[in-house]
Amino acid sequence: MIDERVYEMFRDIGRDMYEHNLISSHGGNISVRFGDRILIKRRGAMLGRLKPHDIIETGLEKNDSGVALASTELIVHRAIYKATPALAVVHAHVRRAVALSLSRDEIVPIDNEGSYLLKKVPVVSVEFASGTKQMAETIADALKSYKIVMLRGHGSFSTGQTLDEAFQWTDALEEACEIIMYAKQLNEEMIEYRRMSDSYTKW
């Protein structure tokens, strides 16, 4: 039986992701780790309209009947939890970040908030970019050292102690990408305001 407070957390973050344009109607997925169990969004459920029965419980290591209902990306979420200290994972199809991921191997924010929170977001590539073992391993490995990473052409995966925290990195990335695009459109020389800014690429 899932605690009502846990459901409310899923519902609120899912709705916020949709309202912030971080996902399309059926895109994205979110999960939390409770010890050796995972609670994850139901496959095909709309993050913006989650009901209590849309939160599926299954094992972190072992399969059970829950896997028949869980998100397609369960394999990725499991790999992340096994490789990192994450207690929550947010996956979103962040539009601007996806656009930037098509032309660069890392996204380095230029705004203050993005620099402060994220420093640098690596972009990784896999041949089959949906629910595959290769994708799971690549993303989990990248998340050992970064709290959010981009899968080229697909979307972001972020981790946190709570869904709230993982959502924050996702939204911060999208905002940083929007600012990068605005600055690019202006096509003016940037006046650097950050000390040691060259070091962000080494983060």
Added chain:
Amino acid sequence: MNGWLGKTLIVDLTTGSITHEPLNMELARQFIGGRGLGARLLWDLVGPDVEPLSPDNVIIIATGPMTATGFQTSNRFSVSMKSPLTGTVLDANSGGTWGMRFKRTGYDVMIIKGRASHPVYIEIKKGEAAIHDATHLWGMTVPEVSEHLGQDTNHRNVMCIGPAGEKLVRFAAIMNDLTRAAARGGPGAVMGSKNLKAVVVEGDIKVEFDNKEQFRFVQYEATKMLKANPITSQALPEFGTAVMMNLVNGIGALPTRNFQTSYFEQAEDISGEAITEQILVKNDACWACPIACTRVTKTSRREGEGPEYESAWSFGADCGISDLEAIAEANYLCNDLGLDTISAGSTIACAMELVEKGLIDSDLRFGRADLLCKTVGDIAYRRDLGDELAEGSARLAAKYGAPELSMSVKSLEMPAYDARGMQGQGLLFATSNRGGCHMRGNMLGLEVLGLPKLIDRFQVQGKASFVILHQNSASVADSLVACKFASNAVSDEYFARALSALTGVEYSTGDLIRTGERIWNMERIYNIREGFSREDDTLPPRLLTEPAAGGSAGEVSHLAPMLNEYYRGRGWDENGVPTVKKLKELGLEGMLQ
């Protein structure tokens, strides 16, 4: 070598031999330093047949790779041994300047064995150690012996015990730089049992860096975090740790009168705000710490340091006392005599309840501020009833036939958070490897302060995962050796990057937390070898059955379901024993038969 210096000093007080050997770098990489390395070394050196106050116990003084690098809040040292209070694995760490100076003598670790035939002190200068007679120092208070041995913050630093350590009070502290303390679990008593009064250090050897530029960049980014976070940039500097008093009381989680209730009606009188307004002289800071939470204070009778939140609570709310001057002076006296303020106050509170229930014949009742300092002195010198209190609340309450009145876990008195108002904190206390302690991970951030995000403090489901993560994280901090207050603003990721840049050994955030898990399991199997089991992972019955008050009215701790979830989440069996699979994962296979 980068970060670590690569040398261990070994002093045998029985034989007088002083040797040194290379630091075991494989163990250093696996356990980092400080608490982690201490626990691993203790496993080999002190088995279950060793009485904590016998010459066969050891004192392991360990710095971490970050010590003496100047990285914010990360220049502490740790002491490890078997605890005379709990019988568990013990480590306690301390700030000030001593840890930095000790490392600059050229050693990462010092192991002190045996027992001297008479009082002695150890002096380390220019990498050379010597044992000197300390007969003339025996009986001195901490300020007296520190002055006598030439305490000078900028050059020569003294670590010592006071009379409480000499008298083997089971919660005696090791003090350094006059007022800094490694206090919990009675390390001062172990030092006293060895006839060791002090360790004096002088040194100027510098730590080397693998990538100093990257290290300084991480440090710069961490500084931004500390400055931007209102806990580390405003609340702690302005009000000290006692800023928590009104917040915790406000949610009904401030243990009051030996945890009989969870709301203290006079909390404002002993709060951080009251300390700042009434007795604060100035702030002080440990070496390379920008937070400066230390309170230098002055009452109408004398000047001293403190009280911290836990001390203001233990002598205040827990004893039903709101006289701030009496509380501050009890704290000063603990510093002078070398006592753990949490266990001292909480044991006095236990005695007060025993008196009020008619089990002890004494005037020591709740609210008796006038008896506070006298009682602290009686404990340190083991006078009268103080001799019984010096054994700690668990032994005291058991002696008078009311063991349930000791507010302790594994015989270590719990600090200033009521498990009924913070479910995760209760689980954390119950499972702590050194007993009831808030420094083994702390749910304060998540359950009260919203760091990194606020979670429901009454929620039970899922709480174990947070506790496990924070216990693992705290194990790392204690091994670096870093102050927990930095964690309010600076996440593990920063420490992983700083440690990698410093040592050249690549630690991802995940690697670092996995190291913390290894340390936690190392300590767990040490305690299992000592005979501890699931039945010791519990809370005083009062917290499980008697409802809380104030903002947590009607609540009790729901420990049982959280504990089951906790064991599963840790990969332990239902009795709380790490599985063979888990130990293998952590590189600890074969250690527990």
